[in-house]
Amino acid sequence: MRRKVVEQRARVTNAFEALRHQIGLALGAARNARLDAEDALTKLRLEKLVLSVGLDHAEDDPKLAEHRGEPAMASVLSWLHTVRSRFYADWADGPAQLRDLVASEADGPAGRPAGEWLGTLGRIDGTEPPGLWRIGEATVDGLSVGGTRGTTHSFDVAVPLLDESHLSITSAPKTRHTVDALVENLLMRVLSTFTPGAVKVHLWDVGQLTAVLPNFYALSRTSAVTVHDPTRLVDLLDELAGHIRRIHTHTMQAGYPTLRAMRKATGKRVEPWRIAVLYGNGENLAPEHLRDLKRVASGALAAGISLVLVDVPTVLGGSVETISLLDDRRAITSMTGSGVEVWLDPPLPPGQVAGAAARIAEAVITKQGGPRSFADLLPTEFGKECSARELRAPVGFYEGEPVEVVIGDATPHALIGGPSGSGKTNFLYALLGSLAARYSPDELALYLLDFKEGVSFAGLAPGKKDESWLPHARLVGVNVNTDREFGLALLRFLSDELRRRSAAAKEYEVTNIAELRAADPDGHWPRIVAVIDEFQYLFAGRDSVTAMATALLEDLARRGRSQGIHLVLASQDIAGIDAFWGKPAVFEQCTLRIAMPKARRVLAESNQAAVSAPRWHAVVNHESGISHGNQLVHVPDASAKDTFPVLQRQLWQRYATHGGPRLFDGAVAPQLDESPAFTTLEPAKDRPRALVGQSIEVMDNAHAVELASAPGRNLAVLGSSTAEALSVLEAATRSLARQYPPGAVEFVLGCAIDTCADEVRALADDLAALGHKPVVTSASDIPTVVADQAARLSEPDGGPRFVVLYGVDAVSPALERKEPGKPSGLDHLRTLLKQGPVKGTHVLGWWRGVARLKDTLGFGGTEDIGAWVALDVQGSELAAFCAGQVVHWSPRAGRALFFDRSTHASPEVTIPFHRQEASDA
Structure with missing residues (x-):
């Protein structure tokens, strides 16, 4: 019994000894870990301190004097020297590589000295802009790159911009002139790289009503540079947001994620680059402006828009490079890091900048005043386009570039408005001529109805003076202001045609006109465009004609798109159409809106672009009249004598076998002897x-x-x-x-x-x-x-x-x-x-x-x-x-x-x- 007790006590004692031993080991390990941590922390603090004063100054700096005798300091200095030696051994040719990089990515005006390009016009109109734009030069000591102390190595400093990055500039006290010179240098390099008009600059300065970059005054008289009201930042942000939405919709519909991808794939520049320069005062923007600015920044680069923010404190979405001025010559940038000072390029000579701006402005004006005749709307060859997917034709020009109207599934119907004398009839002729020149009568059929007391379309049918006609026209109705029933008859005819096409589509098990034409290549399925001028006369009375016309028009507007039947409704004043304001189905389907000068209620309620539009212009909008879809277009004179008739005769000679249109003139009584119903009568057996x-x-x-x-x-x-x-x-x-x-x-x-x-x-x-x-x-x-x-x-x-x-x-x-x-x-x-x-x-x-x-x-x-x-x-x-x-x-x-x-x-x-x-x- 006693022996058993002794053995148990021995086991307990051994267990406690083992426990004490393990605890001792753990405590020792913890003590060692703490010492190691303290040592590491000391080294990190010393390393931070050394880096703050610079490795080359560590031995002389008074802040480090009290630490020189510490073992940790020697270890830190030794390790930093080793790291720097290894890094700069690999970076010995770094400055040369940077020079080569800037030379290759910033070719021409983007990186060359101003004396080589300032005053010349840009020649690039391609799809890929330079990747970098020079702002200055940086210098590093030879020792820092593995060389000899006291020797220097310099390299060019450039920043990305177009399609690549936004730019944020922070000034130092009394450096406004330096900031202006920096911005002017960048903008002039960009404007001198591309052909005039390929880049548009927007300037906004919260602190100045005028004189924003005064050397650009000549350009501000053109569309190349726009100076915005400092009290209306919201207008600039709305305009940029509108461009982003419009461009994004266009590129996405074409199957491209960005405008840059679309340019690279198609080889065409369909939109200019835009640079918006915003001068702040170091204070935060209003919350609503800041929210809109961040929203714009997040989608701007994909739409070819770059922001340059000066003293606007905010964190933008997307890629942003920074330039922070130290004084009136030096800055640090995010491209080179805070340890490298950049010596900014000196200001460009003011007189030379003003002269260069004047030359670019003159070239822009010349380009804007380029092709403006009706003949310039026409293709080199007639009838080469296919209407299976859509109809597309230019109707005018903006800064010398043609602006197209698209009629298809996305924009199935058009609403055109403008007061008397605003050019509505001229626009219709420009539209009809451009379409007829591009599409053959097998691709396009026109039904034209004019309710005015006039003969706007009469010349498109055979006449006594001119035997020619527009071959695409199947119907020409004029002077029908008292014959509302004829408008109703046209809608009934189109409704019957819609049913015929729908039945054919059902037979071939397809859903739209493009698929039907592919399934039935031998069928005759042109796209139909019905133009009804002064269409509001259809709804002039509260009677059965108005009720039936409203119902038919709503049905055609809703279902016509899929079967290639499109309505173009034109009016001097749509404000009085009571029949539609309670039934917006037609207007909602008219996603294509064309507003002539002074037109109202054609575009969206808040869109007043047409009010200030000049004569011979129109606002073309494919986005149901919303502001971001606006495109101001100069419409050439298409209704002048010997203008449209020349095209009509050429088309008639080419397509005369298609037969003439049916002419209905409400002011002329029909002749019995000319009526087909009379001339075809023959002896009948009965009835x-x-x-x-x-x-x-x-x-x-x-x-x-x-x-x-x-x-x-x-x-x-x-x-x-x-x-x-x-x-x-x-x-x-x-x-x-x-x-x-x-x-x-x-x-x-x-x-x-x-x-x-x-x-x-x-x-x-x-x-x-x-x-x-x-x-x-x-x-x-x-x-x-x-x-x-x-x-x-x-x-x-x-x-x-x-x-x-x-x-x-x-x-x-x-x-x-x-x-x-x-x-x-x-x-x-x-x-x-x-x-x-x-x-x-x-x-x-x-x-x-x-x-x-x-x-x-x-x-x-x-x-x-x-x-x-x-x-x-x-x-x-x-x-x-x-x-x-x-x-x-x-x-x-x-x-x-x-x-x-x-x-x-x-x-x-x-x-x-x-x-x-x-x-x-």
Whole structure:
């Protein structure tokens, strides 16, 4: 038992000894670690102290005197000497390498002495700017590069800028002139490197209203240098932000991440470089300005914009190099580190800078005043472009460079606005000419409609003086301000075409016009551009025309883009279009906005760019009118005499086989003998058609009444307008005569109005010339003739007969006269109207009032008039002859209302054909 206790005590004692030993080891290790840490910390502090005074001055510096006897100091000095020796052994040729680097990356004005380039114009217009721009020179002691103490080695110092980095400059007291010289040196090197106009400089100085870099005064009169209001930093930041958004959208759509990548890939410079120099005063910017500035800086380099900030305390996003002035000659930079002092280049000679700026300004002005004629918009070869993806054509120039309008999926429809005299018509001609020259009629079809009381587009159709036409035009409508129905007809036509294309796309299982053309290469699928000038006339009334036009326009605007149907809506003033402000669907789809000088509400509400636009210019905006999409364009004179017609004749000679357009002139009455509906009439076996007037449609069609053997197939002409009544009856009779062989039809012409006798006899002569034998009766014989025609209804196979009565109401007393036991002439006329059509006898009558026709027909007789043409009659009087529906119609010169109950849901406007008066012959 005792032995066991002793053994246990021994084990416990051994365990405690082992524990004490381990603790001792741990404490010793900790003590050693602490000593090592203290030693390392001492060395770091000494190293920092030595570096602060410089290794070469460590032995003489009083701050280090108290540490010279410390072992750690000797170790630190030895280690630093070893490191420097190893580093500079590798860096012995460092200055030479830096000189070579600057020479290669800062070629020409970017790095050469000013005497070699100052005053000459830049020649570079390529895709890659110099990588570095010289600012001065640095010198290092030979010992620091492994050489001999006291010898010096110098190298050029340059900073990156365009496409590479922003630049932040911090001044020292009383060094403003040095900062100005530094900035002027950099900007002059850049401006002298590139061709005039390739770089744009923006200057903003919070402390000065004028005289920002005064040597650049000549350039400030051009677009090369813009001096911004010191109280409106927000305007400059908004402008830069707008450029960034616009350029980013353009490059991303083209498939490139940055403007630089796009330039390198395409070999074209589509945007100038921009340098914005902001002079601050060392104080923080307002929070909102600072936020906008950082936002601009983060995306600026990708858009070819570089910022140069002077005494603007902030940390920018992206790549930023710094220059901090020590005095009026020396600075330190982030490119060389804080241990190397840079001796800045001396200021350029002021007189030479001013002279160089004047030469560049003169070159910019010359370039801006370059191609401005309409001919310069045209390509060297006509019809070489393909419209499968989009339509693209220049419409003017900005600083000598062409500015394009793009119509496609991204910008499907255009809105053009400008007051009278602002150049809207001229712009339309520039647009149409540029498009027509680039795309053949197989690629582009134009439908042109002008609601003004003018003939803006009339010259695009064949005329008496010029037989040529614009081959791309399928329709030219002019003077249609009173014919809103024609605008509606165009929208219906385009809607039908949209359905046709959509059906074809569905058949080929594609989604847009480009894919449809690829799937059906033999089909005819040009892009359609419908130009409607003064389109607001479509919505001038609160009626069915406005309602239908609004619905069709919204549908076309929404769905037309995918099937290659585009709208170009132009107006002098869109502020009064009440029909759209509650339905913005159309305006939202018009992402392409063109504002002429002084135009309002075409661009976005806050975008006032058009207000200050000069004459012969336009603001082209592909971004729905938002400010950052603005592009000011000088539009050449395209509507001058012998300008557009020259192009039109060239295109006509090239594409004349495509046929002429349909010309609709609302101020000119159509000629019956020129109407295709009349000239193509041939003898018909049955169902002859009586033409009554030209229909208001895209196609050159005529309104006609089918006079089949069916009840009610009679025609009534209503109204007191003699000339138009004669026109309708003459057109109907002559068109019927052309549909029967000579002698196969009987015409009875009853004239109850003496003043129309000559016209009726002339019509009889025309019928006789066609081989027919018309019977002409006077007013006194009409009751007898009507009675005879009614009696003949009982004859079998009497053959077709047409009883044409002029001024039926004029013989109403004679028709109403009744002998005892016998039916009156009015009874015979009613019988003829009711039973005649089934027997092949039709009445074409003219009543000079609706009430007089009702008296003729009697109770329940309105169904015996299957078709009617109303002249100077109010719509409210026509309800009884139009199935009781409300008729919105007010008489207007040269127009009539036509209704055929067998084919029409509602009355339609028709244009009576022009009758050649005896005085006209």
